[in-house]
Amino acid sequence: MASMDMDPELACSLFEEGATLVLLGVPEGSELGIDYKTWQVGPRFRGVKMIPPGLHFLHYSASNKPEQGGETGPRTGVFLSLKARDVLLAHWDSQQEDLDFSASQNEEEVARVRAGLRDLDRFLGPYPYDMLRKWVSLTDRVTQEVAQRLQPLNGKICAFSDVVPELSLPHTEDRVQQNLPRYDIQCQSMQEGLDRLPKMKLRAGTELRFSEIPKQTYPEGATPAQITQYSMDLSYALNSLLERYYKDEPLQVLGELQFAFVCFLIGNVYESFEHWKCLLNLLCRSEEAILNHRNLYLHLIPVLYHQLGEIPPDFFVDIVSKDNFLTSTLQEFFLFTSGPGVDSGLRKRAEKFKVYLTKKFRWDFEIDPEECAPVVVELPEGVAPE
Helix, strand or coil, X not given: CCCCCCCHHHHHHHHHXXXXXXXECCCCCCEEEECCEXXXXXXXXXXXXXECCEEEEEEEECECCHHHCCCECCCEEEEEEECCCCEEEXXXXXXXXXXXXXXXXXXXXXXXXXXXXXXXXXXXXXXCHHHHHHHHHHHCCCCHHHHHHHCCCCCCEECCCCEEECCCCCCHHHHHHCCCCCCCCCCCCHHHHHHHXXXXXXXXXXXXXXXXXXXXXXXXXXXXXXXXXXXXXXXXXXXXHHHHHCCCCCCHHHHHHHHHHHHHHCCCCHHHHHHHHHHHHXXXXXXXHHHHCHHHHXXXXXXXXXXXXXXXXXXXXXXXXXXXXXXXXXXXXXXXXCCCCXXXXXXXXXXXXXXXXXXXXXXXXXXXXXXXXXXXXXXXXXXXXX
């Protein structure tokens, strides 16, 4: 990890007041990062120092024979809520290829490490303060309570799901008793082969615990006209979610939106991207809620501004815009925020956001949604994009 240029007095102050992660035994060549920064671990690495208090995301990937140019494995991440002068200790488990934080529960060992921090200083990489503003802008709504509720029970956020068979049936006779295809008969088709694979489920304690998006968007006993209305305006479903999970603090749903985005963008968890899409769709397609939850939507716009600002424009072509999800969703949002009865401050902020997106991504939100989804703005001949 490279050092950074910093005023000596500021560095001394940060060393004294910042938190410290002591990470022992991380293999050379592994990838390790905190928040929005990633490094390749060198031979002298022992941890990270001068970490500002607050919520942080430690992420790492083991390397397969780095001396031979090997590849790194799937990423694992951990949300950490750190206080000033905290010392958190972890050892690398070579068998599990994972960090074991159980040593932080040993007060004597932590006290010993704390007493030797001065000697350990030259082996600790400084927190990347040049990335702090960006990290805060992406997570300012993620409280410790929100992170604790959403993260897996084991605390580890893994890019690849840890799955186990739904039924443990190692022998052919076990499968026959369950009326399942046998392993010892040659497959006649690919589908037959797929049918013989055991059904898998996430290992207990490893699943992300996102809020459940309501499958039914209308209340029980709704008339056909109401069903149609609530299928176009998702306010009933959004209010149901807020009532169930965020009754006392509706703004915390934005923390979940940020949590899902960070788990995807930095943690490489595709499931989080899907949840981000579903939650964003629910928020943007709720016309009545936009009228009744002014404060929520005033804060949604800066959350989206910072999120979309971190993604290269061509990302949407490959992943998001292949079905025009984002542009069509935001088009409805801008349509609703320009409607009658909408708070003037919210209307102005939404209009500025629309102008920014049109300029940055060259999206056109004015086209009739009934004809087709928004398309790229065509620049006049001879005019280069800014």
